[in-house]
Amino acid sequence: MARQVILTVPFHKLGRPLPSDKPGPRLAPTVAAAAFLAGLLAAPALVASAAEAERAQLVMGTLLRVRTSGDQPDATAAAIFAEVERWDKRLSTYKPDSEISRLNARAPEPLTLSPPALDALRSALNWSRRTGGAFDVTIGPLVKAWGFDATPRLPSEQEIEAAKALVGYAKVNLAASGEASLERAGMALDFGGIGKGWALDRALDAAREGGNVDEVVLDFGGQFLFWSRHQKVWPAAVRHPRAEGEAALTLEVKKNGSLSTSAASERFLVAADPKAPMSAPKKYGHILDPRTGRPAELVESVTVWAPTAEEADALSTALFVLGPVAGLRFAEVEGAAAFILYSDPARGLASAASSQWKKEFGETKDK
Numbered sequence: 080m081a082r083q084v085i086l087t088v089p090f091h092k093l094g095r096p097l098p099s100d101k102p103g104p105r106l107a108p109t110v111a112a113a114a115f116l117a118g119l120l121a122a123p124a125l126v127a128s129a130a131e132a133e134r135a136q137l138v139m140g141t142l143l144r145v146r147t148s149g150d151q152p153d154a155t156a157a158a159i160f161a162e163v164e165r166w167d168k169r170l171s172t173y174k175p176d177s178e179i180s181r182l183n184a185r186a187p188e189p190l191t192l193s194p195p196a197l198d199a200l201r202s203a204l205n206w207s208r209r210t211g212g213a214f215d216v217t218i219g220p221l222v223k224a225w226g227f228d229a230t231p232r233l234p235s236e237q238e239i240e241a242a243k244a245l246v247g248y249a250k251v252n253l254a255a256s257g258e259a260s261l262e263r264a265g266m267a268l269d270f271g272g273i274g275k276g277w278a279l280d281r282a283l284d285a286a287r288e289g290g291n292v293d294e295v296v297l298d299f300g301g302q303f304l305f306w307s308r309h310q311k312v313w314p315a316a317v318r319h320p321r322a323e324g325e326a327a328l329t330l331e332v333k334k335n336g337s338l339s340t341s342a343a344s345e346r347f348l349v350a351a352d353p354k355a356p357m358s359a360p361k362k363y364g365h366i367l368d369p370r371t372g373r374p375a376e377l378v379e380s381v382t383v384w385a386p387t388a389e390e391a392d393a394l395s396t397a398l399f400v401l402g403p404v405a406g407l408r409f410a411e412v413e414g415a416a417a418f419i420l421y422s423d424p425a426r427g428l429a430s431a432a433s434s435q436w437k438k439e440f441g442e443t444k445d446k
């Protein structure tokens with residue numbers, strides 16, 4: 080029977096990420112197996128083959144679900160969790176002793192980063208440049224101003240302006256020695272838009288180095304990675320941004336690679352617009368436009384398919400910020416496979432897919 084993977088959003092709804100510094104409970108295999116794939120909720124414990132395992136663990140504040148097969152699936156799953164945890168320790172802004180938290184706290188003083196943390200930072204800066212700053216790894220001060228690191232709140236105009244002035248990837252300096260510095264006190268790196276994808280790619284590498292692995296499917300709260308030694312077809316779906324538990328689009332993944340969804344519904348704040356206090360309260364999502372200092376509007380979700388999870392993660396965040404028109408244009412220029420769900424004043428929820436998306440998954444219809 081074909082199994083359908085629903086692209087889920089993290090389980091935290093209203094801005095409060097699950098504390099990533101607390102070790103996540105190891106879910107019982109039955110729960111992990113049952114919870115992993117939609118439609119399998121009534122499934123008995125683990126799947127039939129002894130060489131297949133399904134596990135789930137809370138890491139980076141999100142449930143990471145692993146399905147893998149090969150010679151030693153338990154060891155493969157353990158290697159994946161361990162590698163993602165290593166990245167969490169380096170990149171987390173919720174752990175005060177992570178390398179990135181320490182660099183943020185020291186600004187403008189430099190800190191010598193470990194080679195892996197430096198690699199991640201180089202990559203994040205590269206995506207910041209490549210997307211013209213739509214994705215900007217220095218978004219931290221704005222994330223804080225809007226409270227998306229803790230309790231979401233509406234900042235004042237002055238707070239937005241002050242935070243915006245501290246955002247800018249060009250103000251990060253890297254020396255050949257491995258020293259990194261942020262030019263101004265108050266600047267802060269935030270890997271929320273790329274860290275999960277980056278960690279998934281490395282986790283897959285770590286798993287494959289460890290033994291004879293046949294297949295790995297990772298589901299990390301809006302971020303999927305599919306890998307198989309053999310040609311495979313994985314049924315998948317893009318979550319409907321307005322209808323809980325429903326799919327806006329179903330598709331077949333036929334290649335190894337990653338699907339990443341960025342969605343406003345993942346984490347948001349509902350508050351009255353101070354400029355129109357009498358109108359209905361507005362929803363403010365957690366993906367911020369560095370140009371305005373405010374949540375990006377119009378787009379409801381962006382799903383990107385890419386060969387690596389890092390690329391899918393960075394691009395889904397960037398296209399969300401760029402919006403349906405500029406985002407689609409950027410995807411065309413870059414040859415990126417993107418599916419954008421946005422609100423159209425005349426048509427309600429509308430969709431747009433890039434040429435590369437149509438090549439990978441066929442034509443799509445508006446819902």
Ligand code: AMP
Binds near residue numbers: 222345
């Ligand atoms: P994602 O779900 O991958 O799109 O990541 C969203 C997260 O990335 C947010 O919760 C913030 O931590 C961070 N973020 C928000 N806006 C941006 C932006 N413009 N560039 C980079 N990261 C961002």
Ligand code: MG
Binds near residue numbers: 271273339341
């Ligand atoms: Mg992202």
